[in-house]
Amino acid sequence: MRLLVAIRIELRKLAAQRATYVGFGALALLVGLFVWGTWRAGPPLKAWSVPEDFIVAGKLVTGVLIPYVLLEMRVALAVFIPLLIATTVGGSVAGERKSGTLRTLMTRPVSRGVVLSAKLVVAWAYAGALTVFMGVFALILGYAVFGGGDLLALELDAPGLNIIAEQQAWLRLALGYGLAAVAMMAVASLALFLSVLCDNPLTAAGLTVAVLLVCAVLKQIPYFEWLWPYLLTEHITVHTRAFASSVAWADIGRSGVYLAGYILIPAGLAAAIFQRRDILC
Amino acid sequence: MCPRTVVNTTQLSKRYGHVQALRGVSLAVQQGEIFGLLGPNGAGKSTLIRILVGLVRPTAGQAWVLGHRVGSSAARRNGVVGAIVEQPAFYRYLSGRRNLQLLADLSGGCNPHDIDRALEIVGLTERQHQRVAAYSAGMRQRLGLAQALLPAPELLILDEPASGLDPRGLVEVRTLLHQLTREEGVTVFLSSHLLHEVEQLCTHVGIIVAGRLVAQGSVAELLSVPQIHLELRTDDPARTAEILRDYDGVSDVEHINEVVRLTCAPGEVAEINVALIANNIAVSALMPHRETLEELYLRLTGESEDAGR
Structure with missing residues (x-):
């Protein structure tokens, strides 16, 4: 019961902050710019490394293509949304510690476990909401501008394109965005763990981004190939498996296990540290 | 009926790295008391309050609030404690x-x-x-x-509650705390630098210096000393001093300008007056001087600091 109240309070606080809406506004702007760019210049075939002599007939740009390409572009899921999560969730504990409100909060008769659990749930909800918002908004805008039609998706692990029927595309998009939301929840867990460790929200946000960057850099160095399957960034892109000619459930299951670890381990560590750490600010 | 112990600490210690903030503090506050914690900056007042409200874990010792060990889930569930720690943040x-x-x-x-x-x-x-x-x-x-x-607290823990308040606010807070204690049985545990305020407000006082509790008790107890200082003005101060130097129970007689100062037991004052009148000395002023809380505080903090050197 206390946990539900604490979650409601955390949600109220999140809803009362302008920064929350700035994040959603920035995502809406990104989607809007992408739709405008596609409307002006056509589908981003070059970015997909499709040869110039490749001939595609029919309606290429459809309402379902917009949310799909936004997922594929990586910039949204690897940079943009993690940055928004890092700044908001990174301040969730460190920001409250810095402003002194954590002290006020913890002088109330409520356990630290309840307060941190509420913050975790809201951090996960925020990460999921950002991802789902991007997908839903892209879908609405995509349909409004380009109308319905099949989805032209990249084939996995081999050059080529995969045409997915419109109804099937909706299911694939739901699965893809669901997986992306889970991946973003892992980023939120990491950000909250660092927020518990740091006294400054900017440091927590910066460290979250730094961890993701280090993972991305390690992925580029062959010496660390043995490490690649364990990197968070390796599994952030699990949504691509939803758009293969047949859904790659085995890959999704494997990444799901790693993502569960990335969600639960930082959360557990954050709880253990938060229980013991003195609140001095 | 015995009053219930609302705050109880036993051998409470706290170390931050190399700094020993609290050293074996044991204190008890009974229901309905207004307990004032006094001490210079860095003495450990805020650390003690932070431990009592569960913000900081003690390195050693235990703290009990409203019958529950601080930090236990029972304390969180059942403890009706209102608190301000340092500047309130919202x-x-x-x-x-x-x-x-x-x-x-x-x-x-x-x-x-x-x-x-x-x-x-x-x-x-x-x-x-x-x-x-x-x-x-x-x-x-x-x-x-x-x-x-x-909601209606049983215990109020207030760290420097007067900080930032204007004189009217101070009076209002003082009145409010008295009212809460008297009418609703609320116990108040507060820290303050304002000795005059504490003397007016608190029923009990603890003095903490360099992490050690050097005095604890009711204000009346702490200020009830066996000897008082007496200042006399008479028509013949030289003779007054001469008479009193031979008087039993009187010591440290000094004649400075027109004033005679001495130390005696509180019960001796009236007899001194009678003795002087019997010697045909007209007494124009007789001013017993008890140690104030401020003087007690300065003496204890000074002694403790000297002992620490």
């Missing part, structure tokens, strides 16, 4: 009332009338819907007091 983007509502909800919720009452007590009814960002430091302090009063 969500600046929410109104004063919304902050109170949110904090009260976290401790199990309260009636909207309770919030109205708390706001009225601290004089923030008019500004309750304004964002806290627009509040002055004094208003935030008042809001801090209001949140500590929600």
Whole structure:
């Protein structure tokens, strides 16, 4: 019961902050710019490394293509949304510690476990909401501008394109965005763990981004190939498996296990540290 | 019926790295007391208060509040403790009332009338819907007091509650704390630098120096000393001094200008007066001087600091 109240309070606080809406506004702007760019210049075939002599007939740009390409572009899921999560969730504990409100909060008769659990749930909800918002908004805008039609998706692990029927595309998009939301929840867990460790929200946000960057850099160095399957960034892109000619459930299951670890381990560590750490600010 | 012990610490110690903030502090506060914790900056007052409200874990020793060990889940569930630790901090983007509502909800919720009452007590009814960002430091302090009063606490732990309040606010807070103690049986544990304020407000006092509790007891007990200082003005100070130097139970007789100073037992004052009149000395002023809390504090903190050197 206390946990539900604490979650409601955390949600109220999140809803009362302008920064929350700035994040959603920035995502809406990104989607809007992408739709405008596609409307002006056509589908981003070059970015997909499709040869110039490749001939595609029919309606290429459809309402379902917009949310799909936004997922594929990586910039949204690897940079943009993690940055928004890092700044908001990174301040969730460190920001409250810095402003002194954590002290006020913890002088109330409520356990630290309840307060941190509420913050975790809201951090996960925020990460999921950002991802789902991007997908839903892209879908609405995509349909409004380009109308319905099949989805032209990249084939996995081999050059080529995969045409997915419109109804099937909706299911694939739901699965893809669901997986992306889970991946973003892992980023939120990491950000909250660092927020518990740091006294400054900017440091927590910066460290979250730094961890993701280090993972991305390690992925580029062959010496660390043995490490690649364990990197968070390796599994952030699990949504691509939803758009293969047949859904790659085995890959999704494997990444799901790693993502569960990335969600639960930082959360557990954050709880253990938060229980013991003195609140001095 | 014996009063219930509301705050109890045994051999409480806290170390921050190389700094020993508290050294074996044992104290007890009974229900209905207004306990004032005095001490110079860095003496360990805030650390002790932080331990009592569960913000900081002691390195050694134990603390009990309202019968529950601090930090235990039972204390969190059942403890009705209102607290202000240092400068109260609130969500600046929410109104004063919304902050109170949110904090009260976290401790199990309260009636909207309770919030109205708390706001009225601290004089923030008019500004309750304004964002806290627009509040002055004094208003935030008042809001801090209001949140500590929600929901009806059995124990108030207040770290420097007078900080940021104007003289009228000070009087109001003093009256409020007296009223809460008298009418609702609330126990108050506060720290303060304002010795005069503590002397007027508190029934009991603890003095902490360099992490050690050097004195504890009721204000009356601490100030009841076996000897008092007496200042006399007579028509013949030289002869007065001469007579009193031979008087039993009188010591440290000094004749400075027109004044005679001496030390004696409190019960001797009237007899000294009679003795002087019997010797045909006209006494124009007889001023017994008891040690004030301020003097006691300065003496104890001075002694402790000297001992520490």
